[in-house]
Amino acid sequence: MKRSLPVLMLAFAVTLQVGMASANNLLVNPGFEDPVTYDGPPFVGFWEAFSAGAGSGAGNTNTLPLSGAQHLEMVINGVASSFAGVFQQVAINPSLDVTFSGFGASLLESGGSEVRFEWFDATETALGGTPNLVPVLGTTYTPFSYTATPPAGAVFARAVYAIQSFGGPVNQQVYLDDLSVTQVPEPATALLALVALAPLGLRRR
Ligand SMILES: [Ca+2]
Numbered sequence: 709m710k711r712s713l714p715v716l717m718l719a720f721a722v723t724l725q726v727g728m729a730s731a732n733n734l735l736v737n738p739g740f741e742d743p744v745t746y747d748g749p750p751f752v753g754f755w756e757a758f759s760a761g762a763g764s765g766a767g768n769t770n771t772l773p774l775s776g777a778q779h780l781e782m783v784i785n786g787v788a789s790s791f792a793g794v795f796q797q798v799a800i801n802p803s804l805d806v807t808f809s810g811f812g813a814s815l816l817e818s819g820g821s822e823v824r825f826e827w828f829d830a831t832e833t834a835l836g837g838t839p840n841l842v843p844v845l846g847t848t849y850t851p852f853s854y855t856a857t858p859p860a861g862a863v864f865a866r867a868v869y870a871i872q873s874f875g876g877p878v879n880q881q882v883y884l885d886d887l888s889v890t891q892v893p894e895p896a897t898a899l900l901a902l903v904a905l906a907p908l909g910l911r912r913r
């Protein structure tokens with residue numbers, strides 16, 4: 709049994725590698741080094757920015773990137789019932805959970821950020837969305853992460869990050885950088901892979 713332990717550890721390491729390899733970032737332009745778009749579809753392969761108009765906006769800037777030369781800035785300048793944000797749509801494996809994570813900084817009044825997934829079927833018909841996660845951001849870059857289970861029939865997930873002032877006028881300035889959307893096998897799947905590799909260790913005896 710002594711000899712099988714290192715092999716089991718190797719098998720576990722291989723399993724971890726497989727898991728990490730499948731956790732590729734599904735987003736294009738995750739660090740906002742290329743301009744976001746304001747021109748409608750396609751929403752796969754591009755960030756689409758949106759805002760309520762005067763006194764709000766979202767766009768690339770180079771004020772305080774977490775990495776690279778640029779990041780995203782969203783602002784609401786003292787306007788009530790306003791909003792601004794970005795989204796990007798990715799093709800997903802509907803049998804795996806989806807995680808939207810990244811880093812944000814809130815430089816002025818806090819609160820009012822919303823992170824969510826919106827789901828679409830193969831014909832891009834909307835299937836509803838998740839409740840909003842309200843990330844608590846510091847004034848320096850703070851990690852956030854939101855994991856959700858796709859509903860039946862969903863083959864696209866739209867990752868949305870928005871700020872809003874539906875509760876009254878606020879001055880918001882939120883930065884985002886290094887975002888990711890990933891899908892990783894469930895622990896049960898990784899465990900099955902480990903069990904499948906375990907006989908390699910026993911054979912060594
Ligand atoms: Ca960047």
Ligand SMILES: [Ca+2]
Binds near residue numbers: 750
């Ligand atoms: Ca676009």
